[in-house]
Amino acid sequence: VVRMILIAPYAKQLRNGKRNPKNYPFWEEVIRLLAGKEIVQVGISGEEPLVEDVRMDLPIAELRGILKACDTWIACDSFFQHLGWDEGKPGVVLWSVSDPLIFGHSENINLLKNRDCLAANQFLWWEQTEYDASKFVEPSVVVEAVDSLMP
Numbered sequence: 001v002v003r004m005i006l007i008a009p010y011a012k013q014l015r016n017g018k019r020n021p022k023n024y025p026f027w028e029e030v031i032r033l034l035a036g037k038e039i040v041q042v043g044i045s046g047e048e049p050l051v052e053d054v055r056m057d058l059p060i061a062e063l064r065g066i067l068k069a070c071d072t073w074i075a076c077d078s079f080f081q082h083l084g085w086d087e088g089k090p091g092v093v094l095w096s097v098s099d100p101l102i103f104g105h106s107e108n109i110n111l112l113k114n115r116d117c118l119a120a121n122q123f124l125w126w127e128q129t130e131y132d133a134s135k136f137v138e139p140s141v142v143v144e145a146v147d148s149l150m151p
Contacts, residue, residue, distance in 0.1 A: 003150055004038040006066060006073040006091075007031075008080035010047045016127045021119075022077045024094040025133035026142075030074070033143045040066065042080070072149040074142065077103055084108065092145045096135040098122065109145045111137045 011022040024030075027050050031039060040053045042063060047056070055066070064087055067073065073091035075081050077098045084091045085105040092109045093100065097119040100110035112118075117135035 002036075002038050003071045004040060004069065005034060005146060006070040007039055007041050007050070008043060008073065008075035008078060009041065009050060010043055011076050011078040011126075013046070014127050018127065019131040021097045021126055021129045021131045021135075022095075023131075024076050024096075024136055026136065026139045029139040030142050033139055034146065040070070042066065071151060072146055074146060081105065081108060090149065092142060092149065094136060094142065096132070097126075097129050109149065111141060111145060113137045 009024065009027050011020045014020050031050060038053070039051045040055060041049060041051050042055050042058060045056050058066070063083060067084060067087050067089055073080070073084060073089070074094065075091065076094045081091070081093045081104065085107060090107045090109070092111060093104060095104070095110060095112040096117055099118050099122050100112055102122055104110045113135055119129050
């Protein structure tokens with residue numbers, strides 16, 4: 001049986017054009033480690049496609065439908081983790097500088113490398129926070145979490 005994993009790899013683009021500090025840097029490795037599983041990416045126009053099956057600019061009703069159909073999902077701290085919570089579908093959320101105790105949902109597997117990585121002020125604009133790939137968990141940690149949610 002092929003298992004379908006939904007990925008929502010990107011947070012909202014920053015107004016200053018810098019890389020969003022919440023965007024996970026190791027997607028290619030996560031995807032490689034999930035070989036043999038169907039991976040569907042959702043997002044908005046302009047985001048980099050990471051897999052063959054990419055579905056951009058879907059209406060909310062279609063996003064809800066694909067979320068219900070997937071076995072599990074992975075997202076950075078973005079709109080998508082809140083949609084998963086609203087649908088009652090737990091998934092894996094990749095954190096770095098934003099605090100899952102403030103912005104996350106306990107029903108998810110919230111992967112934060114270390115609380116020392118969190119931005120000092122959680123309520124400033126993310127444009128004021130520098131991107132730092134070292135603040136994210138390793139791909140193997142993500143895959144282990146995904147595997148724990150697969151039927």
